[in-house]
Amino acid sequence: xxxxxxxxxxxxxxxxxxxxxxxxxxxxxxxxxxxxxxxxxxxxxxxxxxxxxxxxxxxxxxxxxxxxxxxxxxxxxxxxxxxxxxxxxxxxxxxxxxxxxxxxxxxxxxxxxxxxxxxxxxxxxxxxx
Numbered sequence: 001x002x003x004x005x006x007x008x009x010x011x012x013x014x015x016x017x018x019x020x021x022x023x024x025x026x027x028x029x030x031x032x033x034x035x036x037x038x039x040x041x042x043x044x045x046x047x048x049x050x051x052x053x054x055x056x057x058x059x060x061x062x063x064x065x066x067x068x069x070x071x072x073x074x075x076x077x078x079x080x081x082x083x084x085x086x087x088x089x090x091x092x093x094x095x096x097x098x099x100x101x102x103x104x105x106x107x108x109x110x111x112x113x114x115x116x117x118x119x120x121x122x123x124x125x126x127x128x129x
Contacts, residue, residue, distance in 0.1 A: 003031040003049070012043045023049030023078075025059035032076070045076045096120055097127050 003016040016031045028047060035045060051060075060078065067073045084092060096109050100120075110117045 003027070003047070005031070005035060007038065007043075012041070013046060014038045014043050015046045015048065018047075018049035021050065023047075023051055023060075025063065028060065028063070039075065042075075044074065046079060047076065048079045048081050050082050051078075051080045093123050096123060100124055 003018045006015045006017070007013075008015070014035050016035065018027065018031075027049075031047065032039075032045065035043075039045065064073070064076075064078070067076060092113055092115070096113060096115070099109060100106070106117050106120050106124075109115070109120055
């Protein structure tokens with residue numbers, strides 16, 4: 001899977017965004033090799049994607065550690081796109097289902113919990129069956 005690369009020359013930043021799937025080191029490695037020329041020009045690289053669980057994979061942790069030792073930690077930043085962890089989603093889902101049963105509208109719940117309406121409809125549909 002390829003990341004979508006956007007470059008902001010004015011602020012010297014490169015954004016690599018992975019849309020789907022869990023972010024793995026081989027994916028990051030391939031993407032960083034494609035933007036290596038910007039690293040050489042002292043650009044900051046922002047890598048966005050979905051990480052498995054609360055922590056980075058061992059490979060990405062080792063990579064970040066190597067950057068820190070070299071004094072380059074600020075050059076490459078990883079951002080997890082997942083808004084909530086699995087345990088948090090379970091709690092929110094229970095609240096959403098309870099509030100929906102009490103008569104709250106899907107749009108209102110979507111805004112309140114910052115969750116897409118489509119997700120709330122899916123949760124409600126599953127809870128009814």
